[in-house]
Amino acid sequence: MLAVALAACGNSSDDSMPGMNHGAKASASPTAPSAPAGGGHDMDAMKDMASDDGLAVQKDGYRLSTTSPALPVGKAADYRFTITGPDGKPVTRFSVEQTKRLHFYAIRSDLTGFQHVHPTMAADGTWSAPLAALKSGTWRMYASFTPAGGPGKGEDFVLSTAATVPGTASDTALPKASDTATVDGYTVTVSGRPMAGMAHPLTVTIAKDGKPVSDLQPYLDTYAHLTAFHADDQALAHLHPETEVSGSQGGPSLSFHAELSKPGDWRLFLQFQTAGTLHTAALTLNVG
Template structure:
């Protein structure tokens, strides 16, 4: 199960993985949330019952009390930096259609080839639409081959609506998880 929290201004992204307790409830530690309106998503595929094998996403809005300070969405860009890494997106996704998209990871201008598997894949790409917080969770089609991922990760991107999407790419190197964020304009 994947659980996501994203504030209405597309800041404060959290992606955690609850575990099921003996009583059938799911539990996870969520970091503190800043004041404001948040959208919570859970993504899962039941392994029994009427929904067996069907990928499902449930969501709801939660308000955290206090004075909300909104952050403007950064302008659309094809690259972002995090922890000394540069993540560059190539491709032109079109709303409602599957389009190829490639993400390249470099460090100090050199290709990164030591991406480690993170939850059975080299990256998780989570996207939220600017106006309605529509949600997409993508995995690269790149086959996992030990700690030798990168520098390019291929995705089949299907984003349902046009406009600005905030992308969060999570990848792992040296046992550390990195989360790069950028805004992508979808036609």
């Protein structure tokens, strides 16, 4: 039995998950590699995944530097940062991944308040991420990118750092587990049995009014975008889509390549678009 809890959020009416109104053009997504054979955990793979959990501020000479360690409470603000390379200079050349040169995530320490935005970069390499109003507490800011030149050319990086929003903070507990939930009138069903340190398929099926949907629009080079954060330390994992974009509409079932580095609860954020509206579901997934 897959332990998954889903909690709905609206696009503009729920301020706990703002900043996710990014459209994308359709194009084919590459198929992710198949799960490895064998019944035991691959320890080398686990170490590789742990080293790429997005919790480091620097890796292989690349560093996330910010001038915004503190952000205002309750109002929109730009989070400004640079990615510096091994030579200490700001990186200005990035490869396009899922229609963007850089993906930026903000998540609160209790795994609420998720935002996924796409910053703009100035000529000097300074990025500005437009964040909607933030609640008081500790947040983590992630930059996901691939350098288009230099020693890290072609390598995927996820770097992150903490940010503080002043005021009195209180945590929200993760919801209880369930295989299905209603999100903005859509019923989302999740199936699969992910195990820590192993590659596994994960399938999401979406229906509305009891009927499978077939009008999912392309969003960031796929029919749905899925990101996961570990409940204990906020490690990040991007679950890669295996369902290729083959036209302007898709659904109802979507396949993902899931590699989660450690056991325990993960908070998943599924984003999909219909009729120009982006929907986001938050899922608590227990990984053995």
